[in-house]
Amino acid sequence: EDQVTQSPEALRLQEGESSSLNCSYTVSGLRGLFWYRQDPGKGPEFLFTLYSAGEEKEKERLKATLTKKESFLHITAPKPEDSATYLCAVGSWGKLQFGAGTQVVVTP
Amino acid sequence: DAGVTQSPTHLIKTRGQHVTLRCSPISGHKSVSWYQQVLGQGPQFIFQYYEKEERGRGNFPDRFSARQFPNYSSELNVNALLLGDSALYLCASSLGGQASYNSPLHFGNGTRLTVT
Numbered sequence: 001e002d003q004v005t006q007s008p009e010a011l012r013l014q015e016g017e018s019s020s021l022n023c024s025y026t027v028s029g030l031r032g033l034f035w036y037r038q039d040p041g042k043g044p045e046f047l048f049t050l051y052s053a054g055e056e057k058e059k060e061r062l063k064a065t066l067t068k069k070e071s072f073l074h075i076t077a078p079k080p081e082d083s084a085t086y087l088c089a090v091g092s093w094g095k096l097q098f099g100a101g102t103q104v105v106v107t108p
Numbered sequence: 109d110a111g112v113t114q115s116p117t118h119l120i121k122t123r124g125q126h127v128t129l130r131c132s133p134i135s136g137h138k139s140v141s142w143y144q145q146v147l148g149q150g151p152q153f154i155f156q157y158y159e160k161e162e163r164g165r166g167n168f169p170d171r172f173s174a175r176q177f178p179n180y181s182s183e184l185n186v187n188a189l190l191l192g193d194s195a196l197y198l199c200a201s202s203l204g205g206q207a208s209y210n211s212p213l214h215f216g217n218g219t220r221l222t223v224t
Contacts, residue, residue, distance in 0.1 A: 004150075034212060034213075036215075041217070042217050043112070043198050043200075043215030043216050043217045043218050044151065044198070044215045045215070046212045046213065046214060046215075049212055087150050087151075089150070091153075093139075093156065093163065093164065094139050094140075094141040094156040094158070094163070094164065094200070094202055094213060095153050095156055095164045095166075096141075096151075096153060096213065097153070098150030098151050098152070099150050100148070100149050100150050101149075101150055
């Protein structure tokens with residue numbers, strides 16, 4: 001069975017203080033690794049899909065990278081509006097196995 | 109463009125009752141998936157439907173059932189509610205089909221179910 005572990009559970013950053021979130025996964029065959037952002041009381045919002053080791057994708061202050069065993073979400077010079085829970089998931093065909101998420105709080 | 113819409117947004121039920129949750133996918137999306145999210149955890153897969161057929165089922169009891177209609181909207185039904193069924197129920201849609209098996213899921217904002 002696919003397994004996804006995210007660390008740390010929570011992260012508190014000062015505005016402008018860059019950091020990285022980790023997503024370790026165990027799958028029988030990687031079909032896709034997905035990053036989502038979730039705000040309180042909302043559904044997850046899609047950020048990135050990564051398919052193969054070495055792949056990188058960027059969006060504003062976020063950059064996702066993928067190796068054979070883990071993925072990182074780098075947050076560069078974060079702003080308070082980047083505060084959210086970041087979820088990592090593996091799978092395909094509408095069936096995703098999610099990690100528990102990393103709650104990020106960015107203070108001014 | 110309208111995203112995934114779910115109704116109702118909040119619901120309070122008593123143990124033993126039955127509940128029906130509804131979902132309308134993004135226009136053009138033919139696949140709908142349901143997830144349960146307990147506070148502090150990631151979403152857990154319940155069902156996937158594509159072209160009105162069940163294409164996947166997670167590790168949930170038979171009290172949980174779902175269906176997809178010809179217009180691709182979907183319902184999730186839960187019978188004999190337990191206190192442990194209290195959660196945020198998320199619906200997600202995607203294009204579906206072999207050519208888009210990795211197309212990302214787009215989630216609605218969920219139905220918050222409280223069982224007392």
